[in-house]
């Protein structure tokens with residue numbers, strides 16, 4: 322039993338978002354406690370970003386070496402699967418959070434282990450693993466950073482089969498023989514790429530007519546072609562309707578027939594982890610993403626915040642951490658009676674969520690994007706033009722890989738003459754994204770972008786080619 326205590330700020334959930342909220346409020350002079358029911362560090366560290374990228378990196382680096390004449394000759398063996406899994410294990414510290422706990426201690430943040438539950442205004446009851454409870458009281462704010470979990474659709478037979486979610490897919494210690502994946506979004510695509518390279522026979526079932534549906538069409542098309550080239554059975558316009566056991570494996574039923582597998586991964590999106598955190602005790606509906614304003618404060622409850630995946634705005638680690646910095650600044654300011662500006666791009670609001678979210682899908686080829694797509698510009702009624710360029714035509718790309726294939730798609734707001742979206746598809750494009758993010762956030766006029774001269778011979782020369790194409794079209 323932990324003694325009841327009072328803090329300026331209580332943060333429920335010590336994932337990457339919660340850690341950042343607590344860190345910034347403590348640096349701002351307030352006291353903070355993190356409440357965590359599983360591992361300090363959350364999904365990203367143990368079952369999402371880090372293990373998935375560790376699984377993918379070896380495959381990517383081999384692919385890059387094989388695409389460079391001369392260097393390719395040195396690649397004579399196959400990827401060491403056991404060593405790849407071991408390296409992935411080391412990136413999760415073997416699912417041990419003591420390193421992160423040391424950081425929390427060093428940052429001057431209190432930590433209480435257990436499941437946190439709101440219990441009326443500014444009060445959180447924590448139930449520890451041994452069933453004992455303690456009550457925490459907040460002087461200023463309670464911040465819900467409980468994240469999200471895999472949404473498993475209620476398919477016929479789903480309760481009778483063993484289902485993998487992203488957690489099992491990123492932490493598996495053995496390569497599945499036949500892996501059937503429901504969902505061709507980011508999780509489905511990354512896991513199809515990783516496990517097919519490590520030896521699984523993968524079938525990827527996607528309801529819509531493209532993979533990576535929210536991205537520019539060039540992204541999903543290139544990734545589907547590449548997955549097929551590496552032996553993945555990509556089935557588009559295919560909806561899964563039912564599943565049943567088949568010996569040790571599973572039969573997945575779709576509109577087009579049946580697919581047999583040894584493992585069945587459901588990658589059909591996420592849902593808020595807010596079902597059992599006492600939202601009803603403060604008049605809110607449990608189980609929903611928290612409805613927040615741009616300072617990430619829950620509408621109608623002036624001491625409650627919802628930050629990171631828990632608000633459903635942008636399900637990405639870096640955006641959760643960004644929201645954490647903005648929300649924490651607002652909490653500190655409100656605690657000290659300082660004015661909190663709600664204006665776009667103020668230090669207290671998460672304007673980039675809507676205007677300039679960067680994202681990288683670590684598929685082969687990579688997809689790196691920021692801002693809005695052409696389709697979103699259309700939906701939002703923004704006067705725009707779309708500029709496309711073959712990335713392979715740039716000298717830096719040809720040097721990067723023999724036969725480099727890739728695309729750049731830029732969306733330009735023609736009234737304001739600024740870039741509002743940019744997507745790169747191709748090997749190595751993830752490291753080019755930050756320049757695009759700065760151009761979109763900074764609303765850099767196209768006329769000024771001509772002065773941002775890309776170094777020769779780098780792939781960034783595509784910026785010049787995009788400007789020339791825009792000028793000439």
Ligand SMILES: Cc1cc2nc3c(=O)[nH]c(=O)nc-3n(C[C@H](O)[C@H](O)[C@H](O)COP(=O)(O)OP(=O)(O)OC[C@H]3O[C@@H](n4cnc5c(N)ncnc54)[C@H](O)[C@@H]3O)c2cc1C
Nearest residue numbers: 334336337338358363364369370437468629630636637638
């Ligand atoms: C397979 C996969 C790969 C991904 N790859 C990337 C990537 O490459 N890059 C990227 O930017 N994003 C990626 N994401 C998304 C990223 O993982 C999430 O956006 C991020 O983890 C959200 O952080 P969070 O702190 O808001 O939530 P979480 O990381 O989910 O943390 C929430 C924490 O709250 C705790 N908790 C929940 N309820 C309670 C309670 N009642 N009491 C106490 N504690 C509680 C949980 O145990 C958890 O530790 C990926 C997601 C998946 C599924």
Ligand SMILES: NC(=O)c1ccc[n+]([C@@H]2O[C@H](COP(=O)([O-])OP(=O)(O)OC[C@H]3O[C@@H](n4cnc5c(N)ncnc54)[C@H](O)[C@@H]3O)[C@@H](O)[C@H]2O)c1
Nearest residue numbers: 504505506507508509527528560561588589590636681682
């Ligand atoms: N690299 C990264 O940044 C990264 C990696 C992984 C996950 N994430 C985050 O996690 C979130 C969740 O990813 P996700 O891939 O689970 O969700 P998603 O929403 O991106 O994709 C789910 C896909 O499943 C399909 N689907 C749903 N039900 C289906 C059915 N019955 N049959 C066939 N297809 C079906 C949907 O049409 C959709 O295309 C992402 O939005 C992203 O924010 C990020």
